[in-house]
Amino acid sequence: MLIGGILVITRRNPVHSALALIVTLLAQASIYLMLYAPFVAGVQIILYAGGIMVLFLFVIMLVSIDCSIRERQLNRQWLVGMIAAAALGGSLISAFVKGRNMFPEHALPIVESDNTQNLATMLYGQYMFAFEIASLLLLVAIIGAVVMAKKKI
Amino acid sequence: MNQFVHYVQSYLSSNQTPGAAGNMFWALVYILLVFAGLSAAVIAMNWLERKILAHMQVRLGPMRVGPHGLLQPIADALKLLLKEDIMPAEADGFIFWIAPLVVVLAAFTVFVVVPFGPTHAITDMNIGILFMLGVSSLSVLGIVMAGWASNSHYPLIGALRSSAQMVSYEVAMGFAVVSAILMTSLNATGTGTLSMIGIVQAQQAQGEWFIFKFFPIGLIAFFIFAVAMVAETNRAPFDLAEAESELTAGFHTEYSGFRWSLFFLAEYSAMIAVSSIAVTLWLGGWLRPFPNALHGASWDMIFSFFPGATFLLFAVACFYNAVRMPKHPLFRIQTIGLAAFGAVLAAAGLLLFIPAVSSRVQDIFWFSSKVAAFMYLYIWYRGTFPRYRFDQLMQMGWKVLLPMGLGILILTASVALLQQRIWHQ
Numbered sequence: 051m052l053i054g055g056i057l058v059i060t061r062r063n064p065v066h067s068a069l070a071l072i073v074t075l076l077a078q079a080s081i082y083l084m085l086y087a088p089f090v091a092g093v094q095i096i097l098y099a100g101g102i103m104v105l106f107l108f109v110i111m112l113v114s115i116d117c118s119i120r121e122r123q124l125n126r127q128w129l130v131g132m133i134a135a136a137a138l139g140g141s142l143i144s145a146f147v148k149g150r151n152m153f154p155e156h157a158l159p160i161v162e163s164d165n166t167q168n169l170a171t172m173l174y175g176q177y178m179f180a181f182e183i184a185s186l187l188l189l190v191a192i193i194g195a196v197v198m199a200k201k202k203i
Numbered sequence: 204m205n206q207f208v209h210y211v212q213s214y215l216s217s218n219q220t221p222g223a224a225g226n227m228f229w230a231l232v233y234i235l236l237v238f239a240g241l242s243a244a245v246i247a248m249n250w251l252e253r254k255i256l257a258h259m260q261v262r263l264g265p266m267r268v269g270p271h272g273l274l275q276p277i278a279d280a281l282k283l284l285l286k287e288d289i290m291p292a293e294a295d296g297f298i299f300w301i302a303p304l305v306v307v308l309a310a311f312t313v314f315v316v317v318p319f320g321p322t323h324a325i326t327d328m329n330i331g332i333l334f335m336l337g338v339s340s341l342s343v344l345g346i347v348m349a350g351w352a353s354n355s356h357y358p359l360i361g362a363l364r365s366s367a368q369m370v371s372y373e374v375a376m377g378f379a380v381v382s383a384i385l386m387t388s389l390n391a392t393g394t395g396t397l398s399m400i401g402i403v404q405a406q407q408a409q410g411e412w413f414i415f416k417f418f419p420i421g422l423i424a425f426f427i428f429a430v431a432m433v434a435e436t437n438r439a440p441f442d443l444a445e446a447e448s449e450l451t452a453g454f455h456t457e458y459s460g461f462r463w464s465l466f467f468l469a470e471y472s473a474m475i476a477v478s479s480i481a482v483t484l485w486l487g488g489w490l491r492p493f494p495n496a497l498h499g500a501s502w503d504m505i506f507s508f509f510p511g512a513t514f515l516l517f518a519v520a521c522f523y524n525a526v527r528m529p530k531h532p533l534f535r536i537q538t539i540g541l542a543a544f545g546a547v548l549a550a551a552g553l554l555l556f557i558p559a560v561s562s563r564v565q566d567i568f569w570f571s572s573k574v575a576a577f578m579y580l581y582i583w584y585r586g587t588f589p590r591y592r593f594d595q596l597m598q599m600g601w602k603v604l605l606p607m608g609l610g611i612l613i614l615t616a617s618v619a620l621l622q623q624r625i626w627h628q
Binding site for chain 1: 295297298328329330333334336337338340341343344347348350351359363366367370373394397
């Protein structure tokens with residue numbers, strides 16, 4: 051996953067970057083698998099790697115890449131950027147190390163086979179309102195895109 | 204050495220798939236078997252397609268290469284291997300090289316969860332059907348990469364069209380699949396399953412194949428999936444991407460020789476994969492016809508004769524055609540070859556009559572014969588329907604199949620809820 055992430059930002063060719071992003075997303079799906087969440091991993095592959103990245107590639111391929119290939123990949127402030135990223139990473143690591151006692155020592159018994167059922171029960175039971183709001187948000191986004199792209203309404 | 208033998212034998216007494224039992228050796232054996240079987244199926248499909256299409260068009264098809272063209276696929280494979288391997292000058296080398304690999308990987312990895320029997324799968328994941336849909340959607344990426352890497356206009360347009368078509372029909376496929384999954388939850392505990400083996404066992408427990416459930420809802424869901432799966436694999440009548448390769452170009456224009464054969468292999472494997480999904484979800488997987496209506500030991504025995512009888516039927520057809528061969532000295536080798544092939548088929552048929560073999564292989568036979576029926580349907584569609592124009596194609600995917608899928612999902616859920624309420628009141 052780290053290699054994929056680094057390749058995304060360092061490649062000149064945006065198509066190569068998109069493919070490295072696909073590798074990163076597949077690695078993330080495997081991390082979900084290691085966290086005993088097979089349903090989330092499967093949905094990640096279907097939607098992210100198989101759907102969203104295809105649309106990314108569409109747009110990248112339809113836009114000429116000659117300009118972006120000739121650009122510099124890392125601008126002049128890369129040292130400051132590295133220091134900032136290291137500071138962020140350091141603060142996250144220290145939060146995890148110092149706050150380790152806050153996490154339960156033996157977490158909830160994670161049963162891999164019930165991931166789909168538990169997710170469905172929570173999503174359509176406890177968090178139903180949030181689910182509906184999220185779908186409404188997607189609907190508004192689709193309507194906005196169609197309105198912007200149509201020639202005549 | 205003793206430990207290894209014990210490791211190998213410990214699986215034989217369990218009744219799980221090798222993946223679930225954690226047995227690496229048998230998992231590898233199953234993987235090799237599936238790979239070999241799939242390759243043989245693709246080769247057979249090549250021959251069958253040309254012969255069946257020819258017979259539908261009142262001509263003979265390949266007749267020269269072997270007896271009745273049986274060695275034609277081998278000749279095709281040799282030709283493809285010996286062809287010059289061209290890479291366009293300005294093409295993106297790495298992506299050009301990796302695109303066929305991605306498509307083949309996606310098409311073959313799907314078969315890890317395909318259930319040939321209750322324990323005859325490489326593994327049985329809890330998210331089996333989700334895994335199959337996800338990995339088969341990765342082949343779209345390979346096609347996009349192939350069109351891009353060729354660095355010429357026609358492949359790019361062909362690849363974009365083909366991938367747009369595949370992504371659109373994935374949505375309709377998803378709706379049909381969800382309707383079928385919903386039907387697995389109509390049991391005592393009220394929880395369904397996403398695992399492929401679990402879906403077939405749900406059909407067995409509920410006593411009817413899901414294609415007949417809540418008639419005609421199951422049938423319409425099956426129909427939506429059947430149309431979407433033909434569009435998903437870029438086959439006729441939705442083969443604008445392929446047919447562009449007959450007319451002008453397609454995403455695999457710049458690929459020659461072995462690279463093209465990888466695309467071809469991946470296409471036929473994807474066809475078999477989505478047919479396996481359809482068979483598992485709607486047609487009862489490995490169950491023999493009428494598992495509940497005609498049950499009992501005598502019916503089991505009668506149905507257990509089917510595998511052997513099928514092979515014997517093929518053998519009889521071979522012998523009949525061998526007798527009908529022209530009586531010319533130049534045809535002697537072909538006649539002998541056909542008769543030998545018939546003898547091999549007859550031997551296999553007789554082998555399948557032994558109860559010990561038959562009881563193990565029966566599930567695989569029923570599953571394979573249902574998938575073979577789907578393959579025949581694929582070829583039939585190619586010979587019958589005219590091609591869809593691209594805008595008609597996209598219109599059908601989004602404006603017809605998607606609302607239909609949504610409606611079927613809502614109907615399935617409501618009818619299932621009504622059934623639960625009425626029965627468990």
